[in-house]
Amino acid sequence: IQSVIIKGNEEVKKIATKLQQSGFDVRPIVSPTVPVGTERLRICIHAFNTNEEIELLCSTINKLLTN
DSSP: OEEEEOOSHHHHHHHHHHHHHTTOOEEEEOTTTSOTTOOEEEEOOOTTOOHHHHHHHHHHHHHHHHO
């Protein structure tokens, strides 16, 4: 399990939704489950995931965070 910190419940939910619409199975973890300011995406990477899938996930996250 990997995580990406994205501050704010609404922001992490928005990014998770966009990633899910792109076919990625990620989950937003929001406060009060985690402390305010440490909200995050929960990402499960499995042995069957290809390098290309992981690279696509990373580049998609990067694009969403820089827009």
